[in-house]
Amino acid sequence: MSGAQWFSASLIFAVLTEGGGLARRWTTVVLVQADDFEDAFRTAVRHGEESEEVYVNAEGAKVRWALERVETLDALPETLVDGVEVYSAAGDDLSDPNIGFETKFNPRASEPGQSGIQPT
Numbered sequence: 653m654s655g656a657q658w659f660s661a662s663l664i665f666a667v668l669t670e671g672g673g674l675a676r677r678w679t680t681v682v683l684v685q686a687d688d689f690e691d692a693f694r695t696a697v698r699h700g701e702e703s704e705e706v707y708v709n710a711e712g713a714k715v716r717w718a719l720e721r722v723e724t725l726d727a728l729p730e731t732l733v734d735g736v737e738v739y740s741a742a743g744d745d746l747s748d749p750n751i752g753f754e755t756k757f758n759p760r761a762s763e764p765g766q767s768g769i770q771p772t
Contacts, residue, residue, distance in 0.1 A: 660683055661682050662681050662723040663703075664679055667716075668718060679741075682696065682700075701719055703719070704718055
């Protein structure tokens with residue numbers, strides 16, 4: 653990887669239950685290092701396929717996480733810096749008139765959960 657650069661890949665997983673079919677879709681974003689776009693795509697697919705799994709849930713039904721597609725693949729800046737955005741998506745259209753234009757939010761009171769990603 654002489655000219656390797658970083659890419660951000662958004663992977664869509666189908667979460668399927670035996671007897672119930674598609675339960676939901678799950679989006680995960682991974683960083684991949686590759687020589688070019690095509691190599692980054694192959695690497696993203698490989699990472700996604702390695703993350704596929706089958707297990708039995710608390711109700712005794714089989715659950716399968718299957719890589720459905722690579723949703724986005726973006727080259728990142730040459731130098732990664734604190735605060736660089738690697739993923740952004742619009743949320744659902746909520747159209748809630750009870751949350752007005754002047755509403756003050758308190759992000760410092762956030763209690764973030766975890767995505768399940770573990771450092772290696």
